[in-house]
Amino acid sequence: MVNSILNLGKWVFILPFAVFGFLHIVNANQMAGMVPAYLSGGALWVYLTGFAQIAFALSVIIGKYDKLAATLCALMLLIFILTLHFPGLSNLEMSKLAMTNMLKDLGLIGGAMMYASSFAKDNSIIG
Numbered sequence: 001m002v003n004s005i006l007n008l009g010k011w012v013f014i015l016p017f018a019v020f021g022f023l024h025i026v027n028a029n030q031m032a033g034m035v036p037a038y039l040s041g042g043a044l045w046v047y048l049t050g051f052a053q054i055a056f057a058l059s060v061i062i063g064k065y066d067k068l069a070a071t072l073c074a075l076m077l078l079i080f081i082l083t084l085h086f087p088g089l090s091n092l093e094m095s096k097l098a099m100t101n102m103l104k105d106l107g108l109i110g111g112a113m114m115y116a117s118s119f120a121k122d123n124s125i126i127g
Contacts, residue, residue: 010060010119013111017073018057024050036083052076060115067120074112077105 024031024046032042039045052072059069081102088098 010115013115014057014060016108017053021050021053021055021057024053034084036087049076056112063121065125066122067116068122068125070112070116070120071126074109074116077109077112081105081109 028043028046028050031046035042035045053076056069056073059066085098085102085105088094089102091098
C-alpha cells in the first residue's frame, strides 16, 4: 500500500513541469518581460522553455530518453537560477520572490538529478 502511494511521486514530480510548460506556451507574450534584456526574442525563449518542460514530462511518462531529459531539465533550471532568480536578489522589491523561486528551482534540480541517477529507464544517450 505504501509503495503504491510512493510510486505516485513520479507523477507528482512531473506535473508542475507539464503545467508550467503549458502556461509558458499560452502566456508567452505576458511572460516575455521576464526574459533578461540581453537576450533578444523574449517570447521565443518562453516558448522554447515551455516546450522543453513539456518534453521532459512526456519523456518521463513514456520512459524514452528520460535520463537525458532529466539531466537537461536540471541544466535548464540551473540556467533559470543564474539568469533570472539570482540577479533578482539585488532588487529589494523582487528579492523575496526571487529567493522563493530560486529555492523552488533548486529543489526541482535535485529531483531531476535524483530521477536521472536512480529512476530513469533509458540510458541510451548519456549512459
